[in-house]
Amino acid sequence: MPFSLAKTIGLTKVGTVFRTSLLARAFAGGFVATHIPIIALMAYVATGADVNAGAVLLVALLATVLGTGIAFLVMHHLVAPIGFLAKDLRRYRQEGTLPALTKTRADDIGRLTDEIRDLIGALEDRMARLRRQAFSDSLTGLGNRRWLSENAATEIARAKRDRRPLSVIAFDLDHFKRVNDEYGHETGDEVLIAVAEAAKPVLRPYDLLARIGGEEFCAVLPATDQRGAHLIAERLRSEIAAIALASLAGHRITASFGVHEAQLQTQRFRDMLRQADQRLYEAKRAGRNRVHPDRSATHALLAGSPVRS
Known part of the structure; x- marks a missing residue:
């Protein structure tokens, strides 16, 4: 191998180590900083000026201060990111705020930074x-x-603030x-999945639908009064009754609704x-496959009170 090529490869390796090793950069910075007094004295002597104790002491003192300042700046540059990492991690632990963790250097x-970002x-x-497992039903995908x-x-809380109605529908599959x-x-699992899929298109994007028991479901309908909820429950009942699964061999599924x-102001x-x-x-008790509203709202339903949406 030619000497020039070997020299180039060697310098490249040294440069790579210097860029990627925190220890190498700290050593280089410390080495230069600690040798500044010696370099300064040699430069002073080389100028040919009169060498006396006072001058040598002054040059050494100034060079030592300079070297110490350079050492501090080098160490600060190399170590300061660790403090920023610690601060971001503390905020993440205490507040849940995701740290940016932007990589700015290729060294240790x-x-x-890369490892912490990947870990987080x-x-x-x-x-x-x-969280999905804790708050969702693994079979149907509902909450x-x-x-x-x-x-x-x-x-x-939003309905109270906006003074708008809110209704709840509970429904349970008959003879499940x-x-x-x-x-x-x-x-049975196929039926539950089919019921969930049939119910989703009936509800609005902001309605809440959950499976709260074995074959029991619940929908919370914001901005919906009794009559509007009754109409939605009837649509749900019809959609469920229309489910046809080959595995049921012609058996139809129905549900009862409350x-x-x-x-x-008074209810949780x-x-x-x-x-x-x-x-x-x-x-x-009335025969299943039907919707029962509040007794107090029956007159309003028959009278056709307006639906709020």
Whole structure:
């Protein structure tokens, strides 16, 4: 190998080590800073000026101060990003604020930044999966009871603030145990999935729909009064009754519905759901595959009170 090529390769390797190694850069900066007094004295002597103790002491002192300043600046430049990383990580731990973690260097600090960013990304992905598992029904993809309770509280607060109605629909599949017993639990799962898919297009994007029990579902309808909720429940009932699955061999699925317009000033969500459940069980006792509204709202429904949306 020619000497010039070997020299070029060697210099390239040294340059790479210098750029990527924090230790090498710190050593180089410290080496230069500590040798500045010696370099300054040699330069002073080389000028041919009179060498006396006072002059030598002054040059050494000034060069030492200069070297110390350079050493501080070099160390600050190399180490300061660690402090920024620590600050971002503390904010992330305390406030949940995702750090930017922008990579600005290719040395050990840059690699540390990359590793922390990748670690936080993996952690956020895992936490998102855990949140989905905690707040969703794995079979139907709908929210679960916990998800519904938390989001319903937000909608109730908004309805109070805006002075708009809010209604709750509870519905339960009729004779679902018979489906599991006669056709198997796999078919029962198909039915639940089909019911969820049939219900979604009936509801508006901001309505809340959840599976809150084995075969029981609940919908929270913001800006909807009793009559509007009753009409939506009837559409849901019709869509569910129209479901046709080959695995059911002609057997039809029906559901019973209870509808309740919330008393926003006095009721919490669990009270609203309890009222809707009572109407649901009245529908069951009355023969199933029907919608039961609040008793107090029956006259308004017959009178055709306006639907708010």
